Amino acid sequence: MRKLNSILKVENLTVSFSDGKESTKILKDVSFSVFSGKMLAIVGESGCGKSVTVHSIMQLLPKNGKIDSGKVLFNDGGNEVDLVSMKKYGKQMRAMRGQKIGMVFQDPMASLNPTHQVGKQVMENLMQHYKIPKKEARDKVIELFKLLGIPDPEQRIKDYPHQFSGGMRQRVMIAISMICNPNLLIADEPTTALDVTIQAQIMDLMKELQEKHDKSIILITHNMGLVAEVADFVAVMYMGRIVEYGTVRDILNNPSHPYTQSLLKSVPVMGLDKNQKLATIRGTTPNPKDYVKGCEFAGRCDFAMESCLTRDIPDINLTNSHQVRCLLVEESKEVIAK
Amino acid sequence: MTMTTSAIEVKAKKTSLLKIRMKKMRSNKLATIGLLVCIGMTLLSVFAPFITSYDPAQMNLSNITQAPSAEHIFGTDKLGRDVFAQVLYGGRVSIYVGVLSALGGTIIGVLAGAIAGYFGGKIDSILLRFSEIFMTFPQLILVLVLVSLLGQGVNNLIIVFVITGWMTTFRLVRNEFLTVREETYVSVCRSFGIPTSSIIFKHMLPNTMSPIIVAFTVNVAGFILAEAGLSFLGLGVPVTTPTWGNIMNAAQSIDVVTNYWWLWLAPGIAISLFVLAINFLGDGLRDILDPKQ
Amino acid sequence: MLKYIIRKSLVTIPMLFVISIIVFFAIQLSPIDPISYSASPDVAVDSENLEALREHLGLNDPLYIQYYHWIIAVFKGDFGYSIITGQPIAKILALKLPATIELSLLALVISTIIGVAMGLVSAIKPNSMSDYFSRNVAVLGISIPEFFFGIIIIQIFAIQLGWLPISGRIGVNDVTFWDRLPNLILPSFTLAIGMLAVLLRYTRNSMLDVLSKDYIKTARSKGIPEWKVFIFHAFRNSLGSILVILAFRLPMLIGGSVIIEMVFMWPGIGNAIISAVSSSDYPVIMITTMMLASAILVASFLVDVLSAFLDPRIRLE
Numbered sequence: 001m002r003k004l005n006s007i008l009k010v011e012n013l014t015v016s017f018s019d020g021k022e023s024t025k026i027l028k029d030v031s032f033s034v035f036s037g038k039m040l041a042i043v044g045e046s047g048c049g050k051s052v053t054v055h056s057i058m059q060l061l062p063k064n065g066k067i068d069s070g071k072v073l074f075n076d077g078g079n080e081v082d083l084v085s086m087k088k089y090g091k092q093m094r095a096m097r098g099q100k101i102g103m104v105f106q107d108p109m110a111s112l113n114p115t116h117q118v119g120k121q122v123m124e125n126l127m128q129h130y131k132i133p134k135k136e137a138r139d140k141v142i143e144l145f146k147l148l149g150i151p152d153p154e155q156r157i158k159d160y161p162h163q164f165s166g167g168m169r170q171r172v173m174i175a176i177s178m179i180c181n182p183n184l185l186i187a188d189e190p191t192t193a194l195d196v197t198i199q200a201q202i203m204d205l206m207k208e209l210q211e212k213h214d215k216s217i218i219l220i221t222h223n224m225g226l227v228a229e230v231a232d233f234v235a236v237m238y239m240g241r242i243v244e245y246g247t248v249r250d251i252l253n254n255p256s257h258p259y260t261q262s263l264l265k266s267v268p269v270m271g272l273d274k275n276q277k278l279a280t281i282r283g284t285t286p287n288p289k290d291y292v293k294g295c296e297f298a299g300r301c302d303f304a305m306e307s308c309l310t311r312d313i314p315d316i317n318l319t320n321s322h323q324v325r326c327l328l329v330e331e332s333k334e335v336i337a338k
Numbered sequence: 339m340t341m342t343t344s345a346i347e348v349k350a351k352k353t354s355l356l357k358i359r360m361k362k363m364r365s366n367k368l369a370t371i372g373l374l375v376c377i378g379m380t381l382l383s384v385f386a387p388f389i390t391s392y393d394p395a396q397m398n399l400s401n402i403t404q405a406p407s408a409e410h411i412f413g414t415d416k417l418g419r420d421v422f423a424q425v426l427y428g429g430r431v432s433i434y435v436g437v438l439s440a441l442g443g444t445i446i447g448v449l450a451g452a453i454a455g456y457f458g459g460k461i462d463s464i465l466l467r468f469s470e471i472f473m474t475f476p477q478l479i480l481v482l483v484l485v486s487l488l489g490q491g492v493n494n495l496i497i498v499f500v501i502t503g504w505m506t507t508f509r510l511v512r513n514e515f516l517t518v519r520e521e522t523y524v525s526v527c528r529s530f531g532i533p534t535s536s537i538i539f540k541h542m543l544p545n546t547m548s549p550i551i552v553a554f555t556v557n558v559a560g561f562i563l564a565e566a567g568l569s570f571l572g573l574g575v576p577v578t579t580p581t582w583g584n585i586m587n588a589a590q591s592i593d594v595v596t597n598y599w600w601l602w603l604a605p606g607i608a609i610s611l612f613v614l615a616i617n618f619l620g621d622g623l624r625d626i627l628d629p630k631q
Numbered sequence: 632m633l634k635y636i637i638r639k640s641l642v643t644i645p646m647l648f649v650i651s652i653i654v655f656f657a658i659q660l661s662p663i664d665p666i667s668y669s670a671s672p673d674v675a676v677d678s679e680n681l682e683a684l685r686e687h688l689g690l691n692d693p694l695y696i697q698y699y700h701w702i703i704a705v706f707k708g709d710f711g712y713s714i715i716t717g718q719p720i721a722k723i724l725a726l727k728l729p730a731t732i733e734l735s736l737l738a739l740v741i742s743t744i745i746g747v748a749m750g751l752v753s754a755i756k757p758n759s760m761s762d763y764f765s766r767n768v769a770v771l772g773i774s775i776p777e778f779f780f781g782i783i784i785i786q787i788f789a790i791q792l793g794w795l796p797i798s799g800r801i802g803v804n805d806v807t808f809w810d811r812l813p814n815l816i817l818p819s820f821t822l823a824i825g826m827l828a829v830l831l832r833y834t835r836n837s838m839l840d841v842l843s844k845d846y847i848k849t850a851r852s853k854g855i856p857e858w859k860v861f862i863f864h865a866f867r868n869s870l871g872s873i874l875v876i877l878a879f880r881l882p883m884l885i886g887g888s889v890i891i892e893m894v895f896m897w898p899g900i901g902n903a904i905i906s907a908v909s910s911s912d913y914p915v916i917m918i919t920t921m922m923l924a925s926a927i928l929v930a931s932f933l934v935d936v937l938s939a940f941l942d943p944r945i946r947l948e
Contacts, residue, residue, distance in 0.1 A: 563776055
C-alpha cells in the first residue's frame with residue numbers, strides 16, 4: 001500500500017451547542033484523517049453531527065455552537081496549522097476559508113445570494129485572496145465556468161441565481177469553492193436538493209475534480225449507494241461519534257458495527273443481492289440530551305449487552321485502516337486471541 | 339377508551355403548555371413588570387374615589403396653578419382643580435377608550451380577516467383593497483375627519499377608532515388563515531362535513547389566537563396614544579370629561595409649558611408609563627406565545 | 632420590471648379614484664350648500680344671481696355628472712373655496728404644503744439614518760448591551776406621545792438651555808436653508824422619533840433574518856471580512872424590505888405631523904386641517920385629506936418600485 005499523506009487531521013474534536021442555559025454535546029471525541037487526493041465520505045442519519053463536523057473545521061458554527069476541545073490540523077503546503085486555535089473571523093482563519101479550503105453547501109438556491117450576479121459571487125472569493133485586476137478575475141471565472149460545464153459563460157456570469165436551474169446553480173456553487181484552487185474541498189450533501197439525474201452529473205464532476213486535479217474531498221451524505229460509487233474512505237457517524245472508519249472496501253465488505261450493518265441493509269447498494277429485502281433500523285435517533293454513558297446505539301442494537309451501557313467504549317483497530325467503536329468486536333477479537 | 343385517553347393526553351399537554359408559558363412569563367421580567375404596571379394603574383383609576391378626596395371637576399378659583407405640595411401632590415390647574423385627582427379619574431376614560439376601541443377593532447378585524455382568508459377569491463380581494471384604501475389615509479387625519487362629521491364624545495370616539503383601526507388585525511388574521519387553510523386538518527374537517535362556521539371558529543381561529551392577542555395589546559397602546567393626541571388638540575373627548583390627553587390640552591400654550599410644568603408632566607408620564615407597560619407586555623407575549631421559541 | 636410597474640399602477644390609479652369619490656361624496660354629505668365652496672365668495676354674494684350660478688356651475692345636475700366636473704376641475708388645480716375664509720383651497724395648499732413637506736422630509740431623513748444605523752448595530756451583536764439599549768429606545772419611541780416628547784424637548788433645549796427657538800417657522804424668502812434650520816431641528820426630531828423606532832426594530836429583525844440565511848454562510852466560507860458580510864450581503868438584502876416598511880409607515884409620519892405642527896406652531900397643512908376641523912370647514916378638510924392620501928399613495932408607489940428594482944427576481948421578470 002502506497003504511503004498516504006494526510007491533508008487534514010481531526011483529533012478528539014468535541015463540540016457543544018447551547019440553548020439558553022443548557023448545553024448539549026453534539027460532537028464527542030471525533031477523530032479522523034483526510035488523505036491527499038482522496039475522497040472521504042462521512043455518512044449517517046440526519047442529526048448525527050456530519051454537518052457540525054465540517055462546519056467546525058471551517059469555524060462556521062452558528063453562534064450557539066462552541067468547540068470545547070480538540071484539534072483540526074490542516075496541512076498548508078507542508079506547514080501543519082491548527083484551525084481551532086485561530087480566531088473565528090480573524091485574518092488567519094479567513095485566509096484558510098475559500099483560499100485553502102473550499103466549501104459546497106446543500107441547497108444551491110439558498111446558498112447563493114439572490115441579489116448578486118453569479119459571476120460577481122465567484123469573483124468575490126478570488127479577489128478577496130489575490131490582488132488581481134477585475135478583468136483578469138472575470139476571465140478566470142469564465143474559464144472555470146467552462147471547465148465546470150456551464151454553457152455560454154461570458155453571458156451567464158451576468159445572470160442572477162434565480163435564472164439558473166438547480167444543477168447549474170450547484171455548478172456555480174462549486175465554482176465559488178474552486179476558484180482559488182484549494183486543495184481541500186468540503187461538500188455538505190451537495191446533491192440532496194437536486195433531481196436524481198442532475199445528482200449523478202454533479203457527483204461525476206466532483207469525482208473528476210478529485211481524480212484529475214488531485215483534490216481532497218470531504219463528502220457528507222446519507223446516501224450509501226453514492227458512497228459505494230465515489231468514496232475512497234468512509235466515516236460512519238452516529239449521535240456525534242464516529243462509530244466506524246475505514247476504506248470503502250473495509251466498510252462495504254466487512255461492516256463491523258451493528259449500526260453500519262443495518263445502514264447498509266437499509267439501502268440498495270449496487271452489487272448486493274437483488275433478492276435481499278431492505279431492512280429498517282428499529283426505533284428513532286434518541287435525543288442527544290438524554291445521553292448518559294456507553295454506546296449511543298445500544299438502545300436500537302439487536303446485539304446490545306449490559307456492558308454496552310455501563311462501560312466506556314474504546315476504538316478498536318481491526319486492520320490498520322479499519323477502526324470500530326463496538327464491544328462486540330472487542331469480544332470476538334478476544335476470542336480469537338484465546 | 340382510546341378516545342378518552344387521547345383526550346386526557348391532549349388536556350395534559352394543554353396544561354403543560356400553559357405551565358411552560360406561565361414559567362416563560364415569569365422569567366420575562368419586563369413583561370411581568372409591564373403587566374403589573376398595567377393592572378396597578380387600572381386599579382388606581384378604578385378606585386380613584388378611595389385614593390383621593392378631591393373631585394376632579396371641583397374648581398377652586400382661589401387656589402389656581404398651585405405648584406405640587408403636600409395638599410395637592412401634583413398641584414392644581416388654571417381653574418384650581420386638583421391635577422392628581424384629574425390624572426386618576428382621567429385614566430378611567432383613557433383606558434376605557436383604549437381597551438374598548440381595541441376590542442371593537444379586533445372583533446371586526448378577526449371577522450373580516452377570517453372571511454377573507456377562509457373563502458379567498460373575490461371577497462378576499464375586495465376586503466383587501468378596502469383595507470388598503472383605509473391604510474393610505476393617515477389614521478389621525480381620518481379620525482379628525484370622522485370626528486368632525488360625527489361630533490365629539492367618548493362613544494363617538496370609540497366608534498371612529500374602531501372604523502379606522504381594524505385593518506392591522508384584519509391583515510394579520512387573513513394571512514394566518516390563508517396559511518392555515520392549506521393545512522391538512524382543515525381539509526379533514528371539511529371532508530367530515532363540519533359546518534364552515536364551526537371550522538372557522540372552533541378549529542382555525544384558536545390556531546391564530548397568539549398573534550391576535552399580541553395585536554390587541556399593540557392596538558390598546560395605539561388607541562390610548564391616539565385619544566391622547568386628539569384630546570391634546572382639543573378634538574377628542576369633550577374637555578369637561580378629564581382624560582390624560584385632555585389634561586395636557588393646557589400645554590398647548592407656551593405659557594403653561596414654560597411656567598406650570600406640573601400641568602403636563604404628570605399626565606404625560608402617566609400616558610407614557612401605561613403605554614410603555616402595555617408595549618413591554620405585548621413584546622413579552624410575542625416571545626411567550628410564539629411556538630417557534 | 633415594466634410589467635411590475637404596470638401591475639402596481641393598476642392598483643394605485645384606481646385607488647386614487649376611489650379616494651376622490653369618497654372625498655367627493657363626503658363633501659356632498661356634509662351639511663353645507665355646495666354653492667358656498669364651488670364659487671368664489673365675490674361672485675356668490677349676489678343672491679339673485681345665485682340660482683343662475685347654481686345652474687351655470689351644474690350643481691343641479693345628477694351627482695355623477697357633478698363628480699365628473701369636479702374631478703376635471705381638481706385635475707386643473709381648481710379645488711373650490713374655503714367656506715370660512717373664502718380663499719381658494721388651492722391657495723391654502725400652496726401656502727401650507729411646503730412647510731409640511733419640509734418638516735416631513737427632514738424627519739424622514741433623520742429617522743431613516745438614525746433608525747437604520749441603530750438597527751444595524753443591534754443586529755451585528757444581538758443581545759449585547761448596545762442591542763439592549765437600542766431595543767428599549769425603540770419601545771420608548773413608540774410609547775411616548777409625540778406631543779409630550781415635543782413639550783419635553785422644548786422645555787430642555789429651548790427654554791432651559793436656550794439653544795434653539797421654541798416654535799414657529801422662518802419664511803422661505805430671503806433666507807437660506809441654514810438660517811431656517813434652527814427652527815426645524817426640534818419639530819423634525821420629534822416627528823422622527825416614532826418612525827425611527829419602527830425602522831430600528833424592523834432593520835434589526837430583518838438583518839437577523841437575513842443573517843441566518845445560507846448565502847451568508849457561503850459569503851463567510853469565502854473568507855471575506857465580517858463587515859463585508861454585513862454590508863454587501865446582509866444589509867444589501869434587507870434593504871428592499873426596509874424600504875417597503877418605510878412606504879407602509881409613511882401615513883404615520885404625515886399623521887404625526889398634524890400634532891407636531893400644533894406643538895411647535897408650524898404653519899403647515901396640519902395646522903390648516905385643525906383649524907378647518909374646529910370651524911367645520913368641510914371642503915378644506917376633505918381636499919387637504921385627499922391631497923395627503925394621494926401624496927402618500929404616490930410616494931408608496933415610488934418606494935415600491937424602488938424596492939422592486941433592488942430585487943433582481945422582480946426587476947428581470
